[in-house]
Amino acid sequence: MTEEAKPPSLYGAPMWRRVRHQLLNLPVGIAGFVFAVVMLSVGVALAVTVVGLPLLAAGLVGCRWFGRLARGRARADLGSGIPEPGPMAVRGSGVAGWVIAALTDSLNWRSVIYCVLLLPWGVLGFALTLVLLVVGWPLLPWAMRALALVDRVLVESLVSPNALAERVRELEDDRGAVVDTAAADLRRIERDLHDGAQARLVALAMDLGLAKERLTEEVTPESMASAAKMVGAAHGEVKLALQELRDLARGIHPAVLTDRGLDAALSAVAARCTVPGGVKVHVELGADGARPDSAVEGIAYFTVSELLTNVSKHSGARSATVDVWRHDDRLMLLVQDDGAGGATTRPGGGLAGLAERVGAVDGVFLVESPAGGPTSVTVELPWRTRATRA
Numbered sequence: 001m002t003e004e005a006k007p008p009s010l011y012g013a014p015m016w017r018r019v020r021h022q023l024l025n026l027p028v029g030i031a032g033f034v035f036a037v038v039m040l041s042v043g044v045a046l047a048v049t050v051v052g053l054p055l056l057a058a059g060l061v062g063c064r065w066f067g068r069l070a071r072g073r074a075r076a077d078l079g080s081g082i083p084e085p086g087p088m089a090v091r092g093s094g095v096a097g098w099v100i101a102a103l104t105d106s107l108n109w110r111s112v113i114y115c116v117l118l119l120p121w122g123v124l125g126f127a128l129t130l131v132l133l134v135v136g137w138p139l140l141p142w143a144m145r146a147l148a149l150v151d152r153v154l155v156e157s158l159v160s161p162n163a164l165a166e167r168v169r170e171l172e173d174d175r176g177a178v179v180d181t182a183a184a185d186l187r188r189i190e191r192d193l194h195d196g197a198q199a200r201l202v203a204l205a206m207d208l209g210l211a212k213e214r215l216t217e218e219v220t221p222e223s224m225a226s227a228a229k230m231v232g233a234a235h236g237e238v239k240l241a242l243q244e245l246r247d248l249a250r251g252i253h254p255a256v257l258t259d260r261g262l263d264a265a266l267s268a269v270a271a272r273c274t275v276p277g278g279v280k281v282h283v284e285l286g287a288d289g290a291r292p293d294s295a296v297e298g299i300a301y302f303t304v305s306e307l308l309t310n311v312s313k314h315s316g317a318r319s320a321t322v323d324v325w326r327h328d329d330r331l332m333l334l335v336q337d338d339g340a341g342g343a344t345t346r347p348g349g350g351l352a353g354l355a356e357r358v359g360a361v362d363g364v365f366l367v368e369s370p371a372g373g374p375t376s377v378t379v380e381l382p383w384r385t386r387a388t389r390a
Contacts, residue, residue, distance in 0.1 A: 011141060015141050017078075018144035018147065019133070021073060021077035021151060022147055024073070026122040026125070027122075028066075028118065028122065029115075029118035029120075029121065032114075032119070033115055033116060036063050036115040038059075039056070040060075043057075043059050057098065057099040057102035058102075060111075063108060063114075067107065067158075070159050071084065078151060078155075082155060082160050083160075085160075085161035085162075088108075089105070107162065111158070114155075121150070121154065128143065129143075208230075261291050262297060262300060266283060269304060269308055273308045276319075279311075280321045282323050283324040284325045292381070296381050296383070296384060299357060303354055303357070304335060306354055307377055310350060315339025315343075315373075316340045317337035317375075320335065320336060320338075322335050323335075323336075330381065330383055332380055334377070334379075335377045337373070338373055340373050341369045341375050342369055342370075344367070344369070351377075361381060363381040364378075365378075
């Protein structure tokens with residue numbers, strides 16, 4: 001039998017990590033028990049005073065730290081894959097908001113229970129481990145596995161993140177991202193109206209006013225020519241204002257997307273892309289002609305539009321492809337180009353904004369862009385079939 005084919009030793013490194021875990025449970029349990037009992041007792045006793053509730057909150061946050069230590073030890077010694085929870089949700093401001101958040105956080109109270117239970121369990125595990133190390137050597141590996149199993153149950157049931165609370169926190173973050181995106185879109189629309197169409201309409205009103213004054217004065221060939229020139233300039237301003245309004249409406253929600261769906265809308269976006277070799281678009285949403293929900297469809301459209309804009313401006317690509325298809329209950333997007341690569345979702349960047357918009361509807365946004373290219377962006381959105389009207 002080769003060295004690689006030998007079964008792992010019962011007395012290998014994993015067993016000794018479990019032994020270390022059991023021996024350290026006692027001192028950690030003593031520290032956690034003393035801290036929890038003292039801080040919570042003092043906090044409850046002084047709850048009628050100004051300092052009581054802040055002390056109680058501080059004790060709860062300290063027990064939360066012991067829970068963090070327990071999760072780290074479980075990952076290092078027991079092979080647990082327990083994740084770290086999100087930060088404590090502080091909704092108010094100042095000390096009062098922090099105290100309320102600490103007192104209402106379920107993980108803090110579960111950490112208190114863990115600190116209290118760890119002491120008797122630590123005493124039992126410490127004593128049993130010492131006895132087995134001295135006189136029960138043949139039983140040590142199996143005993144350590146059993147003790148480690150109990151430790152994992154304690155950690156994962158008491159100081160693991162609450163799935164519902166984590167989901168609520170994710171939804172709150174997504175809601176914040178949606179609100180920020182909507183506010184940014186409103187500011188963009190206001191800016192475009194103020195700097196574009198509004199300015200042109202003001203210039204149009206001024207030109208028409210001057211032309212009116214010229215025509216109400218003494219009619220001469222010179223005044224008629226001047227008035228005609230002003231009306232021609234006003235006509236040009238009207239066409240430019242209409243074009244800017246069309247572009248603005250397309251940026252809010254293009255009519256072609258509403259009327260004809262993703263295939264036609266993305267083809268129109270691809271036709272405007274300035275990539276030398278053009279953009280190939282392939283959309284396959286099934287033979288039944290079903291369309292995704294309008295919100296998801298809009299996110300898909302604007303995501304592809306922004307990605308193709310980035311390809312035109314920054315990638316140096318000669319060609320690009322857009323593939324859209326339905327896979328079970330997901331809408332899949334794949335945008336690829338043969339540019340220089342190096343695209344990243346750095347905070348505050350355009351790709352990070354797209355990732356936040358996609359994540360707001362429980363989507364997935366992945367970027368693969370090694371230096372030198374090519375770049376591939378994969379987007380996965382939930383498929384909710386559009387409701388049909390009678």
